[in-house]
Amino acid sequence: MKLIFLGSGSAFTVGADNFQSNMILTDDLGHKLLIDCGSDIRLSLHAAGFSYQDITDIYISHLHADHVGGLEYIGFSTKFDPRCQKPNLYTSADLADDLWECTLSGGMRAIEGEIANLNTYFNVHKVKKNPVIASLDRSGDFLWQGIKFYLVKVVHVNNGYFIMPSYGLFFEMDGSQVFITTDTRISWEEMGEYYERADIIFHDCETSPFPTKVHAHYNDLVKLPAKIRSKMWLYGYQPGKLPDAQKDGFCGFVHRGQTFKSSDLVAAPEVRIAV
Numbered sequence: 446m447k448l449i450f451l452g453s454g455s456a457f458t459v460g461a462d463n464f465q466s467n468m469i470l471t472d473d474l475g476h477k478l479l480i481d482c483g484s485d486i487r488l489s490l491h492a493a494g495f496s497y498q499d500i501t502d503i504y505i506s507h508l509h510a511d512h513v514g515g516l517e518y519i520g521f522s523t524k525f526d527p528r529c530q531k532p533n534l535y536t537s538a539d540l541a542d543d544l545w546e547c548t549l550s551g552g553m554r555a556i557e558g559e560i561a562n563l564n565t566y567f568n569v570h571k572v573k574k575n576p577v578i579a580s581l582d583r584s585g586d587f588l589w590q591g592i593k594f595y596l597v598k599v600v601h602v603n604n605g606y607f608i609m610p611s612y613g614l615f616f617e618m619d620g621s622q623v624f625i626t627t628d629t630r631i632s633w634e635e636m637g638e639y640y641e642r643a644d645i646i647f648h649d650c651e652t653s654p655f656p657t658k659v660h661a662h663y664n665d666l667v668k669l670p671a672k673i674r675s676k677m678w679l680y681g682y683q684p685g686k687l688p689d690a691q692k693d694g695f696c697g698f699v700h701r702g703q704t705f706k707s708s709d710l711v712a713a714p715e716v717r718i719a720v
Contacts, residue, residue, distance in 0.1 A: 446472045446618055447706055451489035453680040453699040455651070455660075456511035463701045464489035465511040466649075466681045468625070472590050478502040480614065480625065484514025493702060497522040498529055502589060503567070505536040506627035507601060507611035508548055516544075517552055520566035534567035535587045537596055539610050541571045572596055584612060592616050597639055599629035602659045615639050623647075628681065631661045631669075640673050647699065650679035652687060667693050 449471065452464025465483035479500050483489075490496055497519050506512055523529040536544060545563040554561055563569050572585040584596040594616045601611040613626040613636075624643035629636070640646065651660035660681065667674070667688075674694040682698060690697050 446470065447704050448623075449493060449704050450680065450699050450701060451493050452483075452485070452701050453682070453703070454701070455653075455681055455683050456483075456509060458684060460684070461488070461492070463684070464492070467512075467515075469493070469495065474590075476501050476590050478504060478589055479519075480504050481506055481512040481627065482515040482519060483511040485511075486515030487518055489701075498526065500532050501530070502533040503535065504587075504594070504614065505534065505540065505544065506613065507609065508540060508543060509628065512627070513544060513548055516549060520549070520553060524566050531566065531568050533570060534563070535570045535572060535589070535594075537585060537610060537612050538571040538573045540612075541569060592618065597624070597626075598635060599626060600632040600635055601628045601630065613639075615643070621645065626661075628659070629661060630659060631665050640669075644676060645696075645705075646673070646677040648677050648679055649681040650698075652682040652685070663688055663690075666695075 447470070449469045451467045451469060452458065453466055454463040456465060458465060464485050466481070467483050467486060467489060468480040470478040470480060477495070477499050479502065482503055482505065500519060500523070503516070503519070519532065523532055541563070549563065553566065559565070570587055572587050574585050584598045586593050586595045594614050596612040597615050599611050599613050600608055602609040611628060613624065613629065615622070615624050617623070621644040622642055623645055624639045625647045626636070626649050628649050648666065649661050650666060651657060651662045656662045663679070666677070666679070671694050676696065678696045678699050679690055680699040687698050
C-alpha cells in the first residue's frame, strides 16, 4: 500500500510545480482512496498519471474548496462515463448535508430528466460519531480495504459562534500508526493523544510571513517536543523558500508526487513529477 501526495501546497498554491494538498492511498488490488478532492484535482491527477476513472473511493475532511472543489468534476465524469462505477464517498455525518446543499447542489442538482442529489453521483457513507471507546472520544470511523480510519476532530476555523467541522484521519498500516491532520491549527488538548500514539504524522504547515491563525504555522510547530517533531512530515505550505525542517528536527517537507510505502512508512525515493 502506498500514500501518494498529489500536491503538498496550500489552498492558493498556483503553478504546475505544486498543487493543493490532496492525497491518494492505493492498495495492491488497484483500489484508490482519494483523501480530499480540491479544485485543481483534474490537473493534479493528470500530473500523477491518474484520471477520474481511477478513483473508487473519496474521503472529505471539510468544506473548503481546496478539499471539495473537485467533486463536481469527479461526480459528473464518473456518472456519465459508462466505464465507471459510482465512487464511495466518506465524510462525517455533520458535513454530508452541507456538502450538498451549500457546496455542490447549485451546479449538480439539475441534470437531464432528473433532479439529482448527492447519492446520484456517489455512494454516500455518513460517518457517525462513536460513543466513548476506552476513554477515547472518537468522532467516528469507516472501513476501507480492511483498514479502519478514525476521524479526528481538529480545530481549524472558529468563527466566534462555533468551530467549523473538520476532521483528520488516524489509521494503521502494517502495524504502524499514521495521523494525517488535514487542515488544523495546533491544539494539544484535542490532538496531543494522536501526536503521542502516531508513528508518523503528516501535518498541515503554514509558512506564510502573514499567519492566518487557522493553520499550524511552522514557527509554532517548531516549538513542539523533539520526539513529536522527529516523526512529523510537513505539508500544506505556501510557495517560496522553506525553512530547514530537517535541521529543526522534522522529517522534512513533503514534495508533490512524494510516495510513502506502507511496508516501512519511510519515504520512498523522492518522486518529482515532470512539469
